[in-house]
Amino acid sequence: MLSKFLTDILAMPYFRNHAAATGHVHNFANHEEAITSVLEKNGFTRVIKTGTDKFNTDLLSNGEFVEQPNGTHDSPDFFLKTSTGKLLAIEAKSSKKGNPLYNSGGVKSNYLYIFCSEKYNKTTIYKGSLIFPTIQQELIKKHIEEARKRDLILNEKLKALDTEHRGWKYYTRPMINQAGGASFTDYFKHTERERIEGETIAWVTSLDTTD
Numbered sequence: 001m002l003s004k005f006l007t008d009i010l011a012m013p014y015f016r017n018h019a020a021a022t023g024h025v026h027n028f029a030n031h032e033e034a035i036t037s038v039l040e041k042n043g044f045t046r047v048i049k050t051g052t053d054k055f056n057t058d059l060l061s062n063g064e065f066v067e068q069p070n071g072t073h074d075s076p077d078f079f080l081k082t083s084t085g086k087l088l089a090i091e092a093k094s095s096k097k098g099n100p101l102y103n104s105g106g107v108k109s110n111y112l113y114i115f116c117s118e119k120y121n122k123t124t125i126y127k128g129s130l131i132f133p134t135i136q137q138e139l140i141k142k143h144i145e146e147a148r149k150r151d152l153i154l155n156e157k158l159k160a161l162d163t164e165h166r167g168w169k170y171y172t173r174p175m176i177n178q179a180g181g182a183s184f185t186d187y188f189k190h191t192e193r194e195r196i197e198g199e200t201i202a203w204v205t206s207l208d209t210t211d
């Protein structure tokens with residue numbers, strides 16, 4: 001099931017990420033809707049999330065998936081339970097350019113990313129840790145933690161000097177993206193694209209096998 005699902009995903013064209021975007025592309029309102037269609041086409045059953053609480057993934061049976069399990073503003077976009085009961089987090093990314101944006105969310109090591117580009121009208125896939133090694137992620141995590149400590153110290157000083165009673169505070173917001181030109185940032189022209197896709201396919205399909 002997962003192998004055919006990935007084959008169909010890689011054959012997908014470009015879709016906008018959000019339903020709020022103007023216009024429709026290829027009869028689907030957004031990227032997530034298109035992925036849902038491919039999942040269902042490959043035999044996976046959709047579970048509808050109700051309420052505003054985070055979805056309890058223990059409620060998923062093998063072969064089922066849920067969209068927006070943690071709400072529309074928190075990742076991942078999908079949780080899927082494989083035939084062997086393993087959980088796969090899927091994040092949909094869409095961009096007019098050859099690379100997605102991550103902003104403060106960063107890249108999650110064990111997520112399957114499905115990225116489509118309007119520039120190429122194509123889709124690629126990757127496991128988070130294959131494009132953003134854990135050692136680099138840990139370095140950023142430590143930097144953010146240190147920044148938070150500095151924020152606390154600064155805000156105590158601001159509070160002590162708040163003679164006008166306005167309650168000013170400061171918060172350091174991480175922005176995690178890529179730079180260096182197309183050879184670094186273009187996911188479709190990158191020299192490692194085929195290797196990354198191949199290793200991602202091997203990783204995802206391994207979730208359908210017992211240990």
